Amino acid sequence: MIIFSLITARCGSNGLKDKNILDYNGHPMIAHSIMISKKSQFINETFVSTDSQKYADISKNYGALVPFIRPSEYAQDLSTDFEVFKHFTDFLKENNYPQSDFIIHLRPTYPNRTLELMNHCIQTFISHYHFYDSLRTVMPIDKNPQKMYKIIDNKLIPYFDHYNYIHEPYNMPRQLFETSYVHNGCIDIIKTSCITQLQSMSGNHIFPFIMHENNDIDSKDDLIKSMNTLNINNN
Secondary structure, three states: OOEEEEEEOOOOOOOOOOHHHOEEOOEEHHHHHHHHHHHOOOOOEEEEEOOOHHHHHHHHHOOOEOOOOOOHHHOOOOOOHHHHHHHHHHHHHHOOOOOOOEEEEEOOOOOOOOHHHHHHHHHHHHHOOOOOOEEEEEEEEOOOHHHOEEEEOOEEEEOOOEEOOEEOHHHOOHHHOOOEEEEEEEEEEEEHHHHHOOOOOOOOOEEEEEOOOOOOOOOHHHHHHHHHHHHHHHO
């Protein structure tokens, strides 16, 4: 199989300025995703998609391929992962790069993922390749979406009026509902055909790789938590 990793790093950040290149354990944050990708025996090429020449130069210094600067229309606050990946796969095809079987999405904001974990995810996906379109790392959460609300015109509106034939699930004991999971941003794996043919970032069948931590960094508090986790693991 041909396997690429894609590290997505736009320079705009509302929560933590320039978070993708902040110092993290002696290296720019993005460098950790590049270094771990290049250490994996499964990954053929490590790419970075960024709208910043500064980020591109840092990435190249750590050995990543940066064949383009991402157009600004794909680097906005509301730009989707699919738009970024579609631009990436289109660019490779138009410039006669080999096509990958699947792509590992490594967000720079999860710098303390381990090589063992990433390789385990890759091996798991390969072994289930014919049954799944993608893999995502997730973690269980205590809250149930069936019991959540939104506010419209100063009125509390339940997200679910009915759920599995349960009337008013928001008034029912949480024990009636299955465990819920949230994407923790550590590792995503996507078949290239999902993007080019299904026009999707996940496809119809997603393999749940369950973790029990979330060290994704989006704020100063997240950065402190991630560094504390790193120090604990190193000790």
